[in-house]
Amino acid sequence: MPDFFILSATERVVSVTPWLASQTPAKWIWYQPRKGEDSLQTSMFEVGSADMEMEEQYRLEEEASSLGLRPMSSDIESGWDDDDADGWDDLSDCDGEIQLLRDEEIRDGLVPDACTLEEATAYRQRLHEIGKAAFVEETIIRETITAKKLCTAFGIAPPAFLEGAPDEAYHSLLAIALSREFSRRPKLPQYNTIDDAVRLLHESKNIIVLTGAGISTSLGIPDFRSKDTGLYSKLAHLGLSDPQEVFDIHVFKEDPSIFFSIAKDILPMEKKWSPTHGFIRLLQDKGKLLTNYTQNIDNIEANAGVSPEKIVQCHGSFATATCVKCQFKVAGEAIFGEVREGNIPYCTACKDRIAAEGLKSQGLKRKRSSNGQQKDRKVSDSSDEDDYEIPTPGVMKPDITFFGEDLPDEFGQRLLHHDRELADLVIVIGTSLKVAPVAEVPGVIPRNVPQIYISRTPVTHTEFDIDLLGDCDVVVSELSRRAGWDLQHHMIPDDEKVDITPVEGYESRHVFKVVGA
Numbered sequence: 001m002p003d004f005f006i007l008s009a010t011e012r013v014v015s016v017t018p019w020l021a022s023q024t025p026a027k028w029i030w031y032q033p034r035k036g037e038d039s040l041q042t043s044m045f046e047v048g049s050a051d052m053e054m055e056e057q058y059r060l061e062e063e064a065s066s067l068g069l070r071p072m073s074s075d076i077e078s079g080w081d082d083d084d085a086d087g088w089d090d091l092s093d094c095d096g097e098i099q100l101l102r103d104e105e106i107r108d109g110l111v112p113d114a115c116t117l118e119e120a121t122a123y124r125q126r127l128h129e130i131g132k133a134a135f136v137e138e139t140i141i142r143e144t145i146t147a148k149k150l151c152t153a154f155g156i157a158p159p160a161f162l163e164g165a166p167d168e169a170y171h172s173l174l175a176i177a178l179s180r181e182f183s184r185r186p187k188l189p190q191y192n193t194i195d196d197a198v199r200l201l202h203e204s205k206n207i208i209v210l211t212g213a214g215i216s217t218s219l220g221i222p223d224f225r226s227k228d229t230g231l232y233s234k235l236a237h238l239g240l241s242d243p244q245e246v247f248d249i250h251v252f253k254e255d256p257s258i259f260f261s262i263a264k265d266i267l268p269m270e271k272k273w274s275p276t277h278g279f280i281r282l283l284q285d286k287g288k289l290l291t292n293y294t295q296n297i298d299n300i301e302a303n304a305g306v307s308p309e310k311i312v313q314c315h316g317s318f319a320t321a322t323c324v325k326c327q328f329k330v331a332g333e334a335i336f337g338e339v340r341e342g343n344i345p346y347c348t349a350c351k352d353r354i355a356a357e358g359l360k361s362q363g364l365k366r367k368r369s370s371n372g373q374q375k376d377r378k379v380s381d382s383s384d385e386d387d388y389e390i391p392t393p394g395v396m397k398p399d400i401t402f403f404g405e406d407l408p409d410e411f412g413q414r415l416l417h418h419d420r421e422l423a424d425l426v427i428v429i430g431t432s433l434k435v436a437p438v439a440e441v442p443g444v445i446p447r448n449v450p451q452i453y454i455s456r457t458p459v460t461h462t463e464f465d466i467d468l469l470g471d472c473d474v475v476v477s478e479l480s481r482r483a484g485w486d487l488q489h490h491m492i493p494d495d496e497k498v499d500i501t502p503v504e505g506y507e508s509r510h511v512f513k514v515v516g517a
């Protein structure tokens with residue numbers, strides 16, 4: 001029985017119905033079967049943007065069967081006759097029809113025939129205690145509750161298209177609900193307070209720090225992947241249907257000018273860093289930093305002195321660039337001039353080759369100098385005598401990861417085969433964890449490893465043990481102060497006083513504010 005709900009991925013994406021994905025971004029582990037077991041699916045995508053594929057539907061059915069639940073299709077075969085109910089296809093087609101329930105809705109009794117919140121909580125705990133198979137045995141097989149009602153305990157409302165169907169018709173849905181809950185990391189009850197957080201900092205020796213755009217915004221670097229803020233607002237004039245297309249590899253290959261019209265705005269300029277980068281460096285200096293997984297491509301961690309061996313740039317960086325045609329690689333600086341001008345940088349290797357081919361076809365038959373440079377056969381072949389198409393050099397693409405591209409191998413390798421075993425604390429800073437597969441990191445770490453979240457607003461799709469809310473520079477400077485650590489940074493005033501207030505109703509949620517700010 002897998003610990004995670006496994007959805008395999010198709011060639012370059014994602015496979016879950018939009019409704020499910022939009023609700024559960026951090027709970028799915030993506031596997032790429034061709035790469036063998038135990039590898040994170042590493043193609044980058046914004047969670048919630050693709051359709052379920054047949055392959056995944058079969059997997060869901062298998063999952064249901066293995067739990068002793070009956071897949072929907074068997075109900076159809078057994079004569080359950082309903083035009084609307086077309087088995088698994090419905091789950092992918094009926095986007096709006098399956099409704100996910102928030103705990104507040106369950107608490108307020110807004111769903112007829114649903115579990116109470118107390119019952120729901122008890123069922124969830126029980127599932128985590130005994131596992132999926134035993135849980136199904138205890139409930140559905142012993143008929144202590146209907147599948148239809150049990151779905152509500154896990155936040156799935158009975159869909160209208162199943163109304164009037166036999167209870168078995170809800171089994172597949174329940175399998176999804178259980179897997180969804182089971183892959184959710186339960187909060188560790190023993191960690192709640194600021195003191196707990198400080199103690200964890202003191203005691204931990206192998207800390208994973210997962211960072212996002214929020215740690216660079218205080219330096220004026222736009223949060224360019226989030227939709228409603230930052231760079232995207234500058235993109236209206238480009239006439240894209242979705243501003244995210246700027247970072248879509250297919251769009252880039254079709255028209256690189258779109259990307260290069262904004263690339264100068266995200267190109268790292270000065271050697272500066274924020275107090276949060278300084279905090280990561282401090283963890284390194286104290287021998288506590290296992291790995292900083294950063295989603296940022298600004299390479300600012302390096303400016304702060306975080307050593308390259310401690311950083312995984314999950315989405316690549318501008319440090320190098322590669323020709324889309326011949327894969328010729330250069331240092332990032334080599335194209336920065338063109339990029340800053342807003343021009344498209346072209347490959348010099350391609351240019352040289354084209355020039356050489358040009359000379360050849362003019363009958364000059366000049367031999368290549370004997371420096372032994374390897375030539376790309378395909379490119380050479382394409383310019384034979386009958387081909388009048390003017391050969392063009394390839395575009396140099398900065399080695400940042402675009403949507404639809406694979407993440408650097410190092411990401412999954414290091415996380416799954418090294419860090420997962422060693423980590424004793426996870427600190428997530430300045431990211432809303434919306435982009436997979438980085439968003440899956442908290443779910444991959446063993447569940448007994450405490451996790452702290454530092455950002456302006458809490459996330460709802462992943463449960464952290466302690467949420468420290470506010471400006472992340474302020475949070476880390478106060479944490480350091482309380483830990484008795486000296487986090488020096490010109491952006492932190494010497495006399496800074498920080499107020500911490502608890503969030504009502506949450507034992508483990510705290511808001512940090514600079515006094516007088």
Ligand SMILES: [Zn+2]
Pocket residue numbers: 323324325326327328347348349350351393394
């Ligand atoms: Zn090239």
